[in-house]
Amino acid sequence: MDEQDRLAERFETQRGHLRAVAYRMLGSLSDADDAVQEAWLRLSRVDSDTVENLPGWLTTVVSRVCLDILRSRTARREEPVGQALPDPTGDAGDGTGPEPEALLVDSVGRALLVVLDTLAPAERIAFVLHDMFAVPFDRIAPLVARSPVTTKKLASRARHKVRGTPAVPAADLARQRRVVDAFLAASRNGDLDALLAVLAPGVVRRADPAALPPGAPAELRGARSVAQGTLVFGRKARFAAPALVNGTVGIVVAPRGRLLLALALTVEGERITAYDVIADPECLRQLDLAVLDA
Structure with missing residues (x-):
């Protein structure tokens, strides 16, 4: 087995985690898989010996790709609320069809995915990484180009939006x-x-x-x-x-x-x-x- 094969094997052990992170950030299985694939392409172009913490490095790369996608969506106002979507009808058989996405939706929660879509891109990244995957704020801060203190405030603001303020006891x-x-x-x-x-x-x-x-x-x-x-x-x-x-x-x-x-x-x-x-x-x-x- 050559070095590239060994690297691919190590990457595959992280794929499930990376997909989970990307899905919560993007709310789309196809976009999440694209982000994970982009992380592999970037990994294959670097000297893996310089990567001390592969899981952390890959999570950072996927997060950056997701942030770019979220910002692009915001700029183009893609996928507006209220847009009808076709009903899931079957599974593609490769883990990317409607059935795997339905399982992911159920595991994350429809209401949570809807509310995550209302967050600004940096808020969503900070909230998902910290509150769902326990990534420290000092690691998130460079991704969103903020200080750790400001990143903590981003996550706090997102948390407040996600939880809301009930109008009744x-x-x-x-x-x-x-x-x-x-x-x-x-x-x-x-x-x-x-x-x-x-x-x-x-x-x-x-x-x-x-x-x-x-x-x-x-x-x-x-x-x-x-x-x-x-x-x-x-x-x-x-x-x-x-x-x-x-x-x-x-x-x-x-x-x-x-x-x-x-x-x-x-x-x-x-x-x-x-x-x-x-x-x-x-x-x-x-x-x-x-x-x-x-």
Whole structure:
């Protein structure tokens, strides 16, 4: 085995870690794999004997590549919220198809991926590396061209955005979460009776036209009408997750972790009295979204 083969073997032992880092930074499996491949290309062009800490060196390189991609996205405003994505239909068989990405989305969390997309590139890099992979701030600082103290502030600001600020007491938040979890479970299972149990008799559902099938009414009133309309949403419910929406418990619908819809719900007691389905990209950008603790 020659030196290049040995180097490739060492790189492969790090691939899983590098992919995990890149995916959390980029929210796209194909982009993450591109970043990892670029790290290999850069490694193959250097004298590996000068690399004292290969895992640390590779993590740094992948992070720099990801930062460049994030900044490029920001400059071009790629992949806007509210953009419809095709449903996953199968696996490419090489670890890059929809099924591996679906598993990654589930492992990271749809709500977290949605909120990470709202962070500035440097905030996202600092938060992911420090809070998710325990990289010290003095190692992150050169990547984002900040001092360690300023980098710590970047991560702190990102952490605050990710966690959000609930607009209701913890007990009310927990009660809302139970109701929303029941609503989601009934939607996913197509269970009309369970939906009727969680909807108030006079519930109102309003929806952006972009969120509805052609000809569907923008507003529905009454538990049975809303429940039947919600069952149409059921196909998208598999891409849904609870999240903080403007400080209260709501729902984000995020195929492949990218925001498509948000549901802002009003919960009174143990039932939903109203909900708005938001699909307009500009309205989605204006929402205050955060992750709910498990």
